Amino acid sequence: MPRTNKENRNLPKALLNRFLKREDGALSVEAMLILPLLFWSMFASYTYYDSYRQSAINIKGAYAVADVLSREAEDVNAAYINTMYDLLENMVDTRAPVSMRVTYLTYDGDNDLHDVLWSCVRGTGYQKWTDAEIVKIKQRLPVMPDNGSMILVETNNTYKAPFQMAFKFADFEMDNLVFTHPRVFDQIVNTDPACLGV
Template sequence: MRRALHRILRRPLARFARRETASLTVEVMIMFPVLLWAFAGTFVFFDMFRENSVSEKAAYTVGDMLSRETDAITPTYMDNTLTLFSTLSGIPAENIGLRVSVIRWDGDDEVYDLRWSQARGGATALDADEVETWEDVLPIMVDDEQIILVETFSRYTPFLDVGLGTMTLDTFVYTRPRFAPQLVWEG
């Protein structure tokens, strides 16, 4: 029975394998989903980088605003800073976190010293132990110089499912105080 079936199907299968008609339809059926996924993925990646860029620009604005401040920073000021960041970035406040820290370089001990850190939204305040391990990411500073570190965390959910899933976009911006020697926390 097997041999008979093999003999019967051998010629039609060989003829089908040699034919080249309708191969375009098969190729389109194979490639169209891949092309569609790549097209959708391009839009998602572009949107993700756009949102990251807007978030980074908003973080630079917040850092610049804080660097020009001569009065002490209060809890209300920090709450309004989160609102400003949300407005500038266009990201809803429930999807973002903001952390502002003031870090000083101690030239005698050659260590970064955390002066104060405050967080709003989904972020947590910076720990002094964390700062000591950041030699690679913080700038070189002179003795007793301070910087204002603004970190933002925003939750990004792609508008199309191309395999990325929800992710957190982080920004890390530092600025030196401009009009006052230090930025003081009052709260």
């Protein structure tokens, strides 16, 4: 039976309604739309978690080095500092090089000055502290008694994201500064020539 003019006029509308009501294939389209966002959010979450994890490992490594040095009763030499640096590298286990600076200083209360007795550097991120340079971080150092001594351990490395997502996750520097008082002797002697003459 042939269609009437009215039925012919309503045919496009009926076909469109039928198309809009169909549900087969909807899951595939939704999956294609949501999967990129899902993967991006997973990678972004892991990257942020990894950066905080790396920061915590860095500070724990600096505390470990400071704690070992604070208990030292013998002289410190180049092999000792190298071992501390190896310990730090193994603890941090990062995708970027690690730098370490260990400084032993005393406080002159009469002149309100910190005197650097020795300063050792491993890695490429630091220069040795000197009496003239240590004043740059005076505000970051704790209050010390006159003639008091302190071990200062600084660590640095660059955080590199494990994934590069749609936007650039910039590398950033992780710097830590840890200080402690010697636990055994008030004077920790360093016999490494590279650490002296500051």
